Amino acid sequence: MEITLDCLPCMLKQVTEASKMATDDTSIHEKIMLDAIGVLSDYKSCRCSPELAEKMHGVVKRHSKNRDPYAAVKLRDIKSAGGVYPLLKSYLHGGDGDLYRALKIAATGNIIDSAIYSSVNIKGCVEDELQKGFVICDIESLEDKLKRAKTLLIIGDNAGETVFDKVLAEYLLRFKISITYAVRSAPIINDATAKEAYESGLDCCADIISTGCGAPGAILEKCGDEFVSLFNSSDLVISKGQGNYEALSDCERNIYFLLKAKCPVISKKLGIKTNDYALYEINKERGRF
Amino acid sequence: MEITLDCLPCMLKQVTEASKMATDDTSIHEKIMLDAIGVLSDYKSCRCSPELAEKMHGVVKRHSKNRDPYAAVKLRDIKSAGGVYPLLKSYLHGGDGDLYRALKIAATGNIIDSAIYSSVNIKGCVEDELQKGFVICDIESLEDKLKRAKTLLIIGDNAGETVFDKVLAEYLLRFKISITYAVRSAPIINDATAKEAYESGLDCCADIISTGCGAPGAILEKCGDEFVSLFNSSDLVISKGQGNYEALSDCERNIYFLLKAKCPVISKKLGIKTNDYALYEINKERGRF
Numbered sequence: 001m002e003i004t005l006d007c008l009p010c011m012l013k014q015v016t017e018a019s020k021m022a023t024d025d026t027s028i029h030e031k032i033m034l035d036a037i038g039v040l041s042d043y044k045s046c047r048c049s050p051e052l053a054e055k056m057h058g059v060v061k062r063h064s065k066n067r068d069p070y071a072a073v074k075l076r077d078i079k080s081a082g083g084v085y086p087l088l089k090s091y092l093h094g095g096d097g098d099l100y101r102a103l104k105i106a107a108t109g110n111i112i113d114s115a116i117y118s119s120v121n122i123k124g125c126v127e128d129e130l131q132k133g134f135v136i137c138d139i140e141s142l143e144d145k146l147k148r149a150k151t152l153l154i155i156g157d158n159a160g161e162t163v164f165d166k167v168l169a170e171y172l173l174r175f176k177i178s179i180t181y182a183v184r185s186a187p188i189i190n191d192a193t194a195k196e197a198y199e200s201g202l203d204c205c206a207d208i209i210s211t212g213c214g215a216p217g218a219i220l221e222k223c224g225d226e227f228v229s230l231f232n233s234s235d236l237v238i239s240k241g242q243g244n245y246e247a248l249s250d251c252e253r254n255i256y257f258l259l260k261a262k263c264p265v266i267s268k269k270l271g272i273k274t275n276d277y278a279l280y281e282i283n284k285e286r287g288r289f
Numbered sequence: 290m291e292i293t294l295d296c297l298p299c300m301l302k303q304v305t306e307a308s309k310m311a312t313d314d315t316s317i318h319e320k321i322m323l324d325a326i327g328v329l330s331d332y333k334s335c336r337c338s339p340e341l342a343e344k345m346h347g348v349v350k351r352h353s354k355n356r357d358p359y360a361a362v363k364l365r366d367i368k369s370a371g372g373v374y375p376l377l378k379s380y381l382h383g384g385d386g387d388l389y390r391a392l393k394i395a396a397t398g399n400i401i402d403s404a405i406y407s408s409v410n411i412k413g414c415v416e417d418e419l420q421k422g423f424v425i426c427d428i429e430s431l432e433d434k435l436k437r438a439k440t441l442l443i444i445g446d447n448a449g450e451t452v453f454d455k456v457l458a459e460y461l462l463r464f465k466i467s468i469t470y471a472v473r474s475a476p477i478i479n480d481a482t483a484k485e486a487y488e489s490g491l492d493c494c495a496d497i498i499s500t501g502c503g504a505p506g507a508i509l510e511k512c513g514d515e516f517v518s519l520f521n522s523s524d525l526v527i528s529k530g531q532g533n534y535e536a537l538s539d540c541e542r543n544i545y546f547l548l549k550a551k552c553p554v555i556s557k558k559l560g561i562k563t564n565d566y567a568l569y570e571i572n573k574e575r576g577r578f
Contacts, residue, residue, distance in 0.1 A: 005305050009304075012298035013302075015298075033294050038330065
């Protein structure tokens, strides 16, 4: 998906936030801002937003000499998500453990970071979000494929959300399916790397691999051979979050995107409203493995 | 007040909005964005945010050949504000026409643009805002000075807000004071020029003059001689909104800033919360005219 002009101020804002997390040195904040504006002016050289974001946050890391500015945020989010894990399990079993609820839990995980920022009552916030249904919901075909699939690749998104994804992965094991969970190759924003996937306990129900790509979205041209091979050969692919949608929405294989539309650019592209949830299948005809 | 790094993404976002209002031609939006990023990279050459904003919005005007992209917005806002004028008068008289209410009405006018965007019920929104008191309120010294002053300069802010300012100006005439209302010299964002001041009926209670400056804040070094002379000689100056605060907060004369803190940069500077209202006096010792 091409970068829209609306993405540029938003990305610059994220860089100012990241630079404050990376260092308290205001002279470095200024250097970061000037270099980030330079990167922004060359936005057309990037295929998609995640590629530009990787470059912009690279400026933050280089100047601050902090390779993981969001380390504390990720730890906090995994801890908070762990705190609502019993609530998620209880919600799942309350619905006879159905697939819709398992998917909805994983999609809801996408809000854990903003929930922590905006609410003192994280459990209440998660409960409210769980009550909201999918506005796009290609669940029938997904359920049909799950019954026949042997391999599933889940492409992860944020740390903390990983705990919610664990509930989904645990549920999906009943389909006698082998699950691989792919994460970023290096720290980028608050996205999960292998470290955060293990900290979330995902290794108890899935093989954890790196995409080989350090952008906040799996850009195939920049991913490693192991991941690309698995991406092409897996019976099913579930892609989590906006960043992966931006990186993969134009690719040729069948994919289920599981996300909350967090901004007007993505919601407009999907034809839904900002804050709506979607389970959205692309290339349906390519899904008959 | 110096430009903070947090202002830069916000200003770039405003430029993307302005470019959409100025033209539907997406190729021009791209040209605007690239040039605006170029201006942004030189932000240190500007004394304050309004100076940078004038340059950024100058890019929009130049590329789109539209000298007043917010013309329709300003017209809409004045019309909407006119619709709540009876409500404002009724609110003022409900409090025995006291000074606090008159000032609060003028400060509340600052939200008319966002109220129209976010609410179908503008009257309800204005009523709610009127109920919120000033968090900083230097009213005693202002009232004392009003009783002795002969001349008052009000430096205006947005169109629409001008209708609320008219209620204040009408009220202040009881102090037997001569009022001058200063506006931008040229269209910039949704700020009032002489055109919008007259459309709001401000000429019935004040002399309308131009600051001589086209920035969204009265930067004295860029203002005309007539305005600067009046600024220096007026017994009292009331400055409306954030833009004028950013331009004038370091100046040497006594000023009352009347505003709603709309962003974290301004609220932090004033030591209040975002969305709080302030009537804030600077250089108190210089106010003994």
